Amino acid sequence: MNWFFVLISRWLGADARSVRALTRAFLIMDLRQQHYAAATATRPSHLLSPLFLVVAQCLTMSAAMCLILLARVEVFFFAFANLTLSLLVLATTIIVEFHEIVLNPDDLDIIRHRPISSRTYTLARLLNLGFYWSLMYLALNLLPILIGAGLKDAGWWYAPAYLLVSGFASLIVAALTILLLSMISSGPRLEAVKNVLAWTQILLILVVGYGGQFMLRDTNHAVQMWAAKPPSWATWIPTFQLASLIDRFADHPRANEWLGIFGLFALSSFVLTLAAARLNHLYANMDFSPNRLSRTIKMPQVGRLTNRGFDWLLGSSSARLGFWLGRVQLRRDTNLLLRCLLPLQYPIALVVLGTWTGQFSNPCVVFDPTRTLLPSLAVFLCALAVPVMIYQLAFCADYSGSWLLMTGPLGDRQGFVQGIATALIAMLLTPLALILLGLLWYLWRDESAAALHAILAWLWCWPAARAGVWLVLPAPPFSVSTTRGVSLGLPPLPFASLTLLAMFFTSLHTMFAHLTYYWPIALGLPIAIWFVLEFPAGKRLEKLWNAA
Amino acid sequence: MIAVRNLVKEYGGKRVVDGVNFSVQPGEITAYLGPNGAGKSTTIKMIVGLLKPTAGQVLICDHDIASDPLSAKKCLGYVPENSAIYATLTPQEYLSLVADLHGMDLELASERIDRLLQGFDLGQVAARQISTLSRGQRQKVLLSGGLLPDPPVLILDEPLQGLDANSVSMLRKMLQQMASRGKTILLCSHILAVVEKLCDRVLLLHQGRLTANEPTQQLIKKSEDGTLESVFCELTRTEQIEQGTRDFLQALSRTVNPPQ
Structure with missing residues (x-):
């Protein structure tokens, strides 16, 4: 095996010993990345690698898709849906989570002055990515291969067909993703693409999670009908062609099908070679360092941090400072903003699917829980997103500067964190509440009910922020480095409790929203809870600051 | 020169x-x-x-x-100013990586790594991740990396x-x-x-x-x-x-x- 590796390396113009040393070092470092449990203050025995969480997420999505489709569709649609999910998740995960494996500007300072050729570095980085590719490939395709083999029209050839087609297609997608990343390089454009792709992931979760439960209740068998008679435009989707190849191959492979597989192999080899050549070129020319030219940021007055009209609302100077810092970090740390936007997928998904399936009626007028549950839930899910956002605030690209917050004479820590939470609500949740207002107004033609629901969602964000500080904030804001998969590391028990509470209030809302006397209580309750939570949240902050 | x-x-x-x-x-x-x-x-x-x-x-x-x-x-041996180093590796691992990248003889590399670690008083922390070391100790690891290939x-x-x-x-x-x-x-x-x-x-x-x-x-x-x-x-x-x-x-x- 060793001689084979040396031979291949030499053939590719790389130094086998350096490739092995670099790959080993890259993998050791990746597996030793900070574990989320360290940030949530759990015991060392509870440590979980963020990598594990990413793989688990892929596996869960794949399992959900398989279970939804099992016994409902035939091989073609089963393969089509699973391949589409698998390839999209693979591409978005490489860009959102693993892009720096392919192009890591930090490597320049650490190993660029060592006597290694660009081909050696490229091969080591590709092997490094190959490790993640293998894990994600297995997580996303193992279940479709095993479960799909049990479909009634799947022949003996189904498993090898799916294995080969999904394998080559995944390689093509990974290589194309590398090419895309190498073309947009880094800096603001990469951040923009990451944002778009992260929202694609949100859309996928929406489709798999909520679309799946819609399918289970769909008495018209819309998906089965679509699968049986797909529209003509669907043939342009690449996974449609791949799925039909699997379908034909699974039945009985003939020369054409083997030719198709060979074509995929040739294409994957070609795209992979292109990607490797591009990486090699970039590394040889040192052309992937981030854009170090910073833009000038003007301040209205030297020595004064202004919050554009919010200062009077914030009260203490600590709150003003917190608001300013929160606003600045959310604007300049795109990754933080993205992680804060992710939990909004749930209310957005509910609104979209509820509207689409006609289950989004006005709870003030209609007394039918099957039609009013989703709008009620959307209201409380807006608030439930806030603790997740509060959790994310602890992790920041600028974490190394947090010593200033720890050592500075910050008297009112509660006010400081409240200021940050206010920035979060002002920047993300107020626009969401306004969108909700407009949408409900349009759907229900009832401005007062729409306004009441939007205000209720907005009001609940405030106590939810304090509950987040009390129960889920793992460290002082902006003080922990961001690591791969960190956005998934929410402490499960407190978050499950908050979810149960949101469900409870949703049930009450569904049952009593049509009663007039319900509304003063509903609007007053979040304010009261906000005051009640001041003490435990303050205690928690003391503890976090002392621990830091 | x-x-x-x-x-x-x-x-x-x-x-x-x-x-x-x-x-x-x-x-x-x-x-x-x-x-x-x-x-x-x-x-x-x-x-x-x-x-x-x-x-x-x-x-x-x-x-x-x-x-x-x-x-x-x-x-060339180079010691950068900004402590650019793979901080999740241990000093031993980092120096072995440097030795491999320079294609050093394994026995010679092992002997030199041992000497450098002892000389810079890093023996006690040789198996700890660099991220947990003090700034001075990190600097010593960087220096060792620069000197190792001689x-x-x-x-x-x-x-x-x-x-x-x-x-x-x-x-x-x-x-x-x-x-x-x-x-x-x-x-x-x-x-x-x-x-x-x-x-x-x-x-x-x-x-x-x-x-x-x-x-x-x-x-x-x-x-x-x-x-x-x-x-x-x-x-x-x-x-x-x-x-x-x-x-x-x-x-x-x-x-x-x-x-x-």
């Missing part, structure tokens, strides 16, 4: 290094000095192949770093930062020994007292241009009080510094109300 010819680096039309020329001979320890932002680190990065120059040429042991980077880098050319960018007095003394002796064995050493440092004692020659960079390239003792003789510091200040001072200091002290002496 190191030969730098007409080296230029431009960022967005602005020249940060402007036609720098010098050479460092084997057996010589040369200091590369300059005020903050003078272009020292940019020059060093171009010399070691981290940055592409806009114009000019760098030769390391007669190998052009641009056209023959592998041969040039094989002759290259003919050593380039050290602020190598003394974070080191205790014993380690500084040890490094000084080590560098003197290495120079006497014919190594070419280029040293960037702001600690002028160490430079005075250690370096044979001083290169002084100011606003991207070399303003001095002379033997250390000859340069010191030119100063009023016989120190390198006064030469440095004389050659790099701008008129605003004294005025700025006066203004700042004046601002400090004003009574202000405590913040609300």
Whole structure:
């Protein structure tokens, strides 16, 4: 095996010993990345690698898709849906989570002055990515291969067909993703693409999670009908062609099908070679360092941090400072903003699917829980997103500067964190509440009910922020480095409790929203809870600051 | 040896290094000095192949770093200024990686790693992740990485930062020994007292241009009080510094109300 590796390396113009040393070092470092449990203050025995969480997420999505489709569709649609999910998740995960494996500007300072050729570095980085590719490939395709083999029209050839087609297609997608990343390089454009792709992931979760439960209740068998008679435009989707190849191959492979597989192999080899050549070129020319030219940021007055009209609302100077810092970090740390936007997928998904399936009626007028549950839930899910956002605030690209917050004479820590939470609500949740207002107004033609629901969602964000500080904030804001998969590391028990509470209030809302006397209580309750939570949240902050 | 010819680096039309020329001979320890932002680190990065120059040429042991980077880098040991290191590796792992990248003989590498770890007092922490080490210990790991392949050319960018007095003394002796064995050493440092004692020659960079390239003792003789510091200040001072200091002290002496 060793001689084979040396031979291949030499053939590719790389130094086998350096490739092995670099790959080993890259993998050791990746597996030793900070574990989320360290940030949530759990015991060392509870440590979980963020990598594990990413793989688990892929596996869960794949399992959900398989279970939804099992016994409902035939091989073609089963393969089509699973391949589409698998390839999209693979591409978005490489860009959102693993892009720096392919192009890591930090490597320049650490190993660029060592006597290694660009081909050696490229091969080591590709092997490094190959490790993640293998894990994600297995997580996303193992279940479709095993479960799909049990479909009634799947022949003996189904498993090898799916294995080969999904394998080559995944390689093509990974290589194309590398090419895309190498073309947009880094800096603001990469951040923009990451944002778009992260929202694609949100859309996928929406489709798999909520679309799946819609399918289970769909008495018209819309998906089965679509699968049986797909529209003509669907043939342009690449996974449609791949799925039909699997379908034909699974039945009985003939020369054409083997030719198709060979074509995929040739294409994957070609795209992979292109990607490797591009990486090699970039590394040889040192052309992937981030854009170090910073833009000038003007301040209205030297020595004064202004919050554009919010200062009077914030009260203490600590709150003003917190608001300013929160606003600045959310604007300049795109990754933080993205992680804060992710939990909004749930209310957005509910609104979209509820509207689409006609289950989004006005709870003030209609007394039918099957039609009013989703709008009620959307209201409380807006608030439930806030603790997740509060959790994310602890992790920041600028974490190394947090010593200033720890050592500075910050008297009112509660006010400081409240200021940050206010920035979060002002920047993300107020626009969401306004969108909700407009949408409900349009759907229900009832401005007062729409306004009441939007205000209720907005009001609940405030106590939810304090509950987040009390129960889920793992460290002082902006003080922990961001690591791969960190956005998934929410402490499960407190978050499950908050979810149960949101469900409870949703049930009450569904049952009593049509009663007039319900509304003063509903609007007053979040304010009261906000005051009640001041003490435990303050205690928690003391503890976090002392621990830091 | 190191030969730098007409080296230029431009960022967005602005020249940060402007036609720098010098050479460092084997057996010589040369200091590369300059005020903050003078272009020292940019020059060093171009010399070691981290940055592409806009114009000019760098030769390391007669190998052009641009056209023959592998041969040039094989002759080079570099200690960066910004503690750039793989912090999740242990010192042992990091040094083994360096040995592998330089294609060192395994037995020789193992012996040298052991000696370096003991010499820099890193034996106790050799199996701990670098991220958990102190700044000084990290710096020692970086130094060890630079010294491990025993290259003919050593380039050290602020190598003394974070080191205790014993380690500084040890490094000084080590560098003197290495120079006497014919190594070419280029040293960037702001600690002028160490430079005075250690370096044979001083290169002084100011606003991207070399303003001095002379033997250390000859340069010191030119100063009023016989120190390198006064030469440095004389050659790099701008008129605003004294005025700025006066203004700042004046601002400090004003009574202000405590913040609300």
